[in-house]
Amino acid sequence: MSNTTQDLSLDPHGAHGHGAHDNPHLGEQFEDIAQQYDTYTVGMWAFIVQEVMFFGGVFAAYAIYRYKYLEAFSYAHLELDVFWGTVNTFVLLFSSFTMALGVRAAMLQARKAQIGFFLATILFACVFMGVKYVEYSAKFDHGLIPGHNFTLYTEHLNEVREKHPHVAEAVEKNPALVPQMELFFGFYFAMTGLHGLHVLIGIIVIGALVIRAWINKNKPLDYMPVEMVGLYWHLVDIVWIFLFPLLYLVGGH
């Protein structure tokens, strides 16, 4: 393989010459920056496909139990707050927008704009986690923690009766629904918990990119790490796009 490197201006608007000076951002195993770019992108997509398979397994398990315990899951999901779910979807979609703009700024070597958009993305991510904290606390208070204090449908059935009389009636008629409803909340915490963990990792990695951009304020930077993190962040958004309707909405209100 030839070791010649090409002149690969980091400014995408710049001249796309093919001179032979060393580009500090080009790995020696690559012919040129385009090949390096393609390799990075495909590698990241391989990781994303792995994530799709990982979440896919959990979604499949949820879908199967939703099918098997249709009635119980339809009752249990009424305890989820559609308002907070909608707010969080809005926040995550908006964070994907600021992330895309941040990646764009990085491509254009617009360092200040990049830092600004990334800080906005981190802010939205923190709002998302804050809303999750509010929701999780409410589940603790209501006795909806599987295996720990799942007492809403046994000890506090009157509370259910006030809001959803048909659910209380069904549970009284058929107590076998309760462990099935507990399973729904098992899925709820497992799925949103795994997703929340991804958000948390996203906050840390985007934070690292902000520091990297800050330290190298006046230097041209390879934007590929930024684009890779961008892909990861959009994946986190996509997972939520499916989680929100399947957990909060499906089954009627």
Added chain:
Amino acid sequence: MAKSHSTGGHHDAAGHHDGGHAHVIPSVGFYFWTLLVLMVLLVLTVWAGYWKVSVSAGIVIALTIAVVKAVIVISNFMNVKFGTKQVWLWAGAGFFWLIILFAYAFADYVSRDHWMKYPGWEQTISERVTSEVSGEAKEEGSH
């Protein structure tokens, strides 16, 4: 094979060519419109959640909107729209896998009610072997 930049009027098509590769940088407007469409679809998702339809119809509606939203995010925010064929292949492979996973899993679970009509199908092979062996032992004992 420099990729054409004329894939629509939204992005400003600033790009550079290195060894036949074109890297498109979409415009702010392109991302803004993408966000706007996603927001409209979010409103539609929540609204549809309150329609008086059966659970299965609700799932189909919710999933259809979710898939449309995901495709928009993958295409526009993740820039697959401007990606190489190899990226398209990888992006597609992940979701093709999901189709296989769901098709096979549900082919099993949905058909179980049908096979319930035929007693004995639910026995695992080990159970069957155990019952056959004990059956043979009984036969031997009766001789």
